[in-house]
Amino acid sequence: MRGSISRLATQSVLQNGPLHTAPLAILPPKPLYRRILRAHRKHLDSRMRLLGDEYVKSEFRAHRNVENPVHIIGFLSEWQMYAQKVEGDSWRGAKIEEGKVQKMSDQQIGQLYELMQAIKTEGEPGEGGQGDPKI
Template identity: 60%
Template sequence: MRSSIARQAAATAASGFKPSPMALLPPIPLYRRLFRAHRKHLPREMRVLGDEYIKAEFRAHRKVDNPAHLIGFLTEWQLYAQKVEGDAWKGEKIEDGKLQKLSDEQVHQLYELMQAIQKRGSDDDGSSS
């Protein structure tokens, strides 16, 4: 006999397990959500740069076999989508703990991204004068 959802939830709560605060989206729905978030919440210039970055990252992680890496990848992108949708990303800095965990290659990618953003910003300032 099947138990109801309420009984399952009660059993889960009684056993001490807490439901996760957010359900992790599968890769394809998350990918689409990211593009929608960019389309709705970012200026055109930032959207173009962000969309290309999303495409490159998802392509690079397409064949990841390690479940821990996959979960970490999807979790961080889902948190990013939530921040963009809520405009919480503006002026935010990377946490020191996360920065320390980055590999040299990731730090280099982040530096290149920063340079691309600064270059676009200086190009926009120069063209509007």
């Protein structure tokens, strides 16, 4: 993601694209990244925070050089919705929408599975966890 990402995010607010019915104010990458880490610090226990922080860092690193504006806007808007859910504690017990799962690539499904396994491993007694994970 280059320096023009802020400009691109601002332009998406002005346009009513096919992904949104109403314009949304999308935060630029750095402020969004900070907001997510701050939300983790305030709303997650230490084990979930460690897992979440590492995941967020790796995703933002992996998308640093993306050039496609549609992918950039999708990436930022999904992470912004995630931050809002964590801040409002509405993510606990929530399930991924079927439509989003259908649109995922095999690599994304594999990543989701690995994340699920990491959460389960964290929650197992005797393996550093303390019972069921709080999701």
